[in-house]
Amino acid sequence: DQQVKQNSPSLSVxxxxxxxxxxxxxxxxxxxxxxxxxxxxxxxTFLISISSIKxxxxxxxFTVFLNKSAKHLSLHIVPSQPGDSAVYFCAAxxxxxxxxxxxxxxxxxxxxxxL
Amino acid sequence: xxxxxxxxxxxxxxxxQDVALRxxxxxxxxxxxxxxxxxxxxxxxxxxxxxxxxxxxxxxxSDRFFAERPEGSVSTLKIQRTQQEDSAVYLCASSLETGGxxxxxxxxxxxRLLVL
Numbered sequence: 001d002q003q004v005k006q007n008s009p010s011l012s013v014x015x016x017x018x019x020x021x022x023x024x025x026x027x028x029x030x031x032x033x034x035x036x037x038x039x040x041x042x043x044x045t046f047l048i049s050i051s052s053i054k055x056x057x058x059x060x061x062f063t064v065f066l067n068k069s070a071k072h073l074s075l076h077i078v079p080s081q082p083g084d085s086a087v088y089f090c091a092a093x094x095x096x097x098x099x100x101x102x103x104x105x106x107x108x109x110x111x112x113x114x115l
Numbered sequence: 116x117x118x119x120x121x122x123x124x125x126x127x128x129x130x131x132q133d134v135a136l137r138x139x140x141x142x143x144x145x146x147x148x149x150x151x152x153x154x155x156x157x158x159x160x161x162x163x164x165x166x167x168x169x170x171x172x173x174x175x176x177s178d179r180f181f182a183e184r185p186e187g188s189v190s191t192l193k194i195q196r197t198q199q200e201d202s203a204v205y206l207c208a209s210s211l212e213t214g215g216x217x218x219x220x221x222x223x224x225x226x227r228l229l230v231l
Contacts, residue, residue, distance in 0.1 A: 004157075006157075034219075036222075041224065042224055042225075043119070043206055043208070043222030043223050043224050043225055044158070044206070044222045045222070046219045046220070046221070049219070089157050089158070091157075100146050100148065100163040100165060100170060100171060101146070101210065101218060101220070102148060102160040102163055102171065102174075103148075103150075103158070103160065103208075103220065104160070105150075105157030105158050105159070106157050107155070107156055107157045108156075108157055
């Protein structure tokens with residue numbers, strides 16, 4: 001059972017426009033969410049995160065929105081740049097006593113930013 | 116400073132062969148994680164170390180998988196009697212602190228294992 005879902009395997013956006021990547025989760029125990037970016041032949045790189053007590057977090061061109069009631073989060077990139085072309089993974093953490101912050105990942109969305 | 120490094124970057128093994136994958140975390144990082152990423156999928160958790168203690172191995176798919184971190188730094192993931200379904204990218208990640216704060220995990224480039 002996929003606890004973190006990214007239903008769009010790919011997304012194509014024009015340079016300068018907004019990219020919106022979506023993620024849904026089923027486990028209400030998740031209390032921290034992250035977005036990772038991955039280029040081919042490299043490991044995932046942390047992009048931005050949000051705690052479940054917030055509904056928005058912004059860092060430069062990247063903003064993450066969390067809707068807890070809908071169990072949905074989204075990543076907005078504006079303006080999109082060709083260097084943003086990569087696979088984006090949504091990930092979630094359930095922090096529990098004595099445990100590490102193991103990440104539960106979605107299946108990823110391939111973003112392509114076209115000139 | 117150096118990031119997380121993994122070796123080898125690529126490994127081809129014959130079915131039934133044993134393999135050992137190495138991870139060098141960022142110096143001073145307490146937490147170390149192993150993930151398995153199959154083609155077209157997101158990474159899936161395998162196991163977690165806090166220093167030398169393996170606190171969570173719930174993601175290891177079978178008893179053919181074994182991980183260790185004897186001195187609390189370098190870690191090795193060993194797969195015995197490899198099967199074709201073990202073919203995947205194995206990712207190692209480390210973070211500075213222990214659980215509870217959502218600390219960022221830093222990933223290595225991964226080891227791509229192909230079992231023929």
